[in-house]
Amino acid sequence: MSKLENKTALVTGSSRGIGRATARRLAREGALVAVHYASNAEAAQETVEGIEKEGGRAFTVQAELGVPGDVDTLFEKLTAGLQEHAGEVRLDILVNNAGAMGGQKPEDITPENFDHVIAVNAKAPLFIVQRALPIIPDGGRIINIATGLVRYANPDEIAYSMSKAAIDQISLHFARYLGPRRITVNSVAPGITNNGSPVFDIPEAREFMAGLNAFKQVAEPEDVGDVVAFLASDDARWITGTFVDASGGTLLGG
Template identity: 70%
Template sequence: MGDLTGKTALVTGASRGIGRATAERLAADGALVAVHYGSDAAAAGEVVARIEKAGGQAFTVGATLGVAGDIDTLFTGLEAGLDEHGAGGAGLGILVNNAGVMGGVAPEDTTPALFDELVAVNAKAPFFIIQRALRIMPDGGRVINISSGLTRFANPNEIAYAMTKGAVEMLALHYAKYLGPRGITVNSVAPGVTRNGNPVFDVPEAVEQMAALSAFHRIGEPGDIADVVAFLASDEARWITGAFLDATGGTLAG
């Protein structure tokens, strides 16, 4: 993979799961990583500690997404952290929009409040995070949005969630065209069933059923997705933009 030394990165929702693995991978490749969290400051601190123990650089940024003032809070913390680490002049080279919430309820039980929350966190926040990030992103930057295999694979209990992830994919398609002249790439990565700390992954029967969806007959690990993100963040991926990368382990193959 490409050497990210001298690069800066922001990974939203990086206190656990895919976000955590991504933050650790980008730091291992040399980037200074802002580890964003919504509510679990202790978990985010543990991620930073793991990165520093491995010889990398990172700092935490706390901001609850989907509420008034969220973008200002996020970028105030981000810019302060960059300045503190002597990287304020570098701007933000890599943005990974990973933070999100799932619905997990039947269509008839989806309330307007839940729908609004899903849209606010999963679709609105990434749009305005990109908008703000572009003020400090140098030419040649990278934007990677975490979508979901559920934009191609039906699950009636996640209709609203899948709708928001479809919106995220449109960010990549249209922003790629807009930002091409600056050499900034924008892509979507779609995980499938990926271990995320949910108690269901501790149930062998459930894991067996989920694993059967993949061509490899196993569930995804956060590191599987982090490696794809790291590739897109590298110079080797400079000719890929506006793309949908299927990282479902073959689940979408049918």
């Protein structure tokens, strides 16, 4: 039997990148996966089709995060999808992956940009966890995608790093709160990971990015998705409140 047989999972932002790789890996392990997306329905459907080709099960859930009513919309569609595809409203695994980058120099950050990044990366995950608690059974799993940037500096991503530091705090405090229910809550922190952006096709840029970690190569989404899948499994039952560095040893030196 696969490790996640008869489990259900929600992966936010799973139409591409790390979210897609995570959704596919969880499905490969036997979970029914809710593939969340904000606007790219075609890409989300491609994730579902990829899962189904491998013999897995998945369905899409659309909700824009960082706007009024976002969590209500997400859970209305999620509960309907779980009832239809699983026959009950139960969520065993929650992966908060959806995120918004800042990409602004320190002198160019605006209140509007800051508010948007915080709303998507910190506020939405907090209230997604809160809303999920009644339908997560004892022994469930919550995995929040943070970033290696909370441990090293990139001045162009101050707002992003602040928001991801907040999500790490969500993991820490909910881990303590949910411990009596044996629900584990952990953060996974990727480094530079190939998200399909054209910059990864530029040899000089790719060489520079690869040189920042110990393995001297750019991570693929599957490298992070596999770590998430481990934390979602029973093998990780004794790990909670932990910040898992999945950056390939970024900036260890040399």
